[in-house]
Amino acid sequence: MEGFIRTPLATTIRNTIRIVFAVLLGGCLSPIELETLNLAGVLTVDGQVSNIADQNRINLGRTAETDRLPIPLSGASITLFDDLGNAYSYYEDAMITGSYLLNGFEGLPGRTYHLQIITPSGETYESVPEMIPDVTAQFVTSYDIVHEEFTDREGTILTQPFVKIRCNVTMPSSEKSPYLRWFIQEDFLLSPTDFPDPFNAIPPPCFVSQNADPQTLVLIDAGSINTSTIDNLLIGSRIVDWSFLERHYFTTYQSSLTKEAYEYWQKVDILANQVGSIFDTPPAEIKGNIFRVDNTDEKVLGYFQAVNQSLDRFFLLPDNFSFRLLMEPCTYYNYKFTYPSRCLDCLSARNSSYRRPDWF
Numbered sequence: 608m609e610g611f612i613r614t615p616l617a618t619t620i621r622n623t624i625r626i627v628f629a630v631l632l633g634g635c636l637s638p639i640e641l642e643t644l645n646l647a648g649v650l651t652v653d654g655q656v657s658n659i660a661d662q663n664r665i666n667l668g669r670t671a672e673t674d675r676l677p678i679p680l681s682g683a684s685i686t687l688f689d690d691l692g693n694a695y696s697y698y699e700d701a702m703i704t705g706s707y708l709l710n711g712f713e714g715l716p717g718r719t720y721h722l723q724i725i726t727p728s729g730e731t732y733e734s735v736p737e738m739i740p741d742v743t744a745q746f747v748t749s750y751d752i753v754h755e756e757f758t759d760r761e762g763t764i765l766t767q768p769f770v771k772i773r774c775n776v777t778m779p780s781s782e783k784s785p786y787l788r789w790f791i792q793e794d795f796l797l798s799p800t801d802f803p804d805p806f807n808a809i810p811p812p813c814f815v816s817q818n819a820d821p822q823t824l825v826l827i828d829a830g831s832i833n834t835s836t837i838d839n840l841l842i843g844s845r846i847v848d849w850s851f852l853e854r855h856y857f858t859t860y861q862s863s864l865t866k867e868a869y870e871y872w873q874k875v876d877i878l879a880n881q882v883g884s885i886f887d888t889p890p891a892e893i894k895g896n897i898f899r900v901d902n903t904d905e906k907v908l909g910y911f912q913a914v915n916q917s918l919d920r921f922f923l924l925p926d927n928f929s930f931r932l933l934m935e936p937c938t939y940y941n942y943k944f945t946y947p948s949r950c951l952d953c954l955s956a957r958n959s960s961y962r963r964p965d966w967f
Contacts, residue, residue: 843857
């Protein structure tokens with residue numbers, strides 16, 4: 608279908624750096640591997656301005672020489688400006704190094720915004736202004752639990768249960784057509800092992816928040832498809848593992864993008880999936896909309912986007928599965944002597960914290 612993109616993003620491209628580009632942040636990382644030189648010290652900017660208050664987050668980093676996530680950049684000064692001359696200052700998240708938040712701010716559709724970043728060493732960077740789209744679509748999510756074959760890291764073919772997340776989309780009845788992208792955030796409870804102690808103290812639980820399916824990118828240009836509705840659009844797939852032993856939320860964010868942001872994500876998709884044949888179209892260099900004010904030739908990685916967002920959320924419990932979850936729980940047994948590291952220290956799980964979401 609023309610105007611529709613859904614492909615798994617490559618995960619084994621040589622000579623890569625992992626750059627975090629998240630449409631929906633909230634402490635969640637969405638790594639996408641891009642083929643490029645391993646240049647150390649390049650600024651990476653990952654963020655957006657949204658009409659949903661808790662989705663206004665900026666992640667800053669510097670690339671490393673090796674194939675790894677950017678090193679978080681702390682201590683920067685970040686300001687958001689709108690087209691009316693108003694300025695809004697970010698504060699750094701005390702629990703996530705290099706991550707910056709706006710306090711209670713909600714972007715307005717139709718307003719234009721740009722970002723200014725001043726690094727701890729004094730360099731100034733800005734983003735190209737973008738307007739939050741005033742047109743979006745309606746959507747609702749659903750899920751299926753299915754068993755599918757997949758290949759693990761050792762190349763072994765296994766059959767495992769998956770949660771498949773789908774949505775039904777209704778396009779707006781207006782002359783404008785939106786550019787859409789979906790992102791699925793998962794949040795789940797992780798209760799550490801409650802070992803007996805003389806004070807009967809129960810250890811606090813952790814909450815893990817992350818991208819449910821970082822290897823899938825779903826884009827739609829509504830102006831290029833000949834339909835006003837899309838049914839059962841597959842937007843994410845999540846293998847069932849130990850994280851489903853307790854309450855497990857899925858929040859789907861639908862983002863209405865600018866044309867420029869949509870084209871940027873198209874290039875990300877093309878480059879990440881380039882197979883390298885001599886007959887392939889050479890991958891376009893992914894140029895974002897961030898630049899250094901006094902040196903526009905400096906390479907900067909990332910994109911600051913203005914998005915009109917809406918969300919849909921559901922949760923699963925072990926009882927929602929028609930089969931028994933056989934993963935190892937953190938429950939204490941007096942005859943058990945070894946436990947997974949996450950059971951001994953729940954903060955050892957990636958993207959975990961003691962911060963409980965307001966809606967959890």
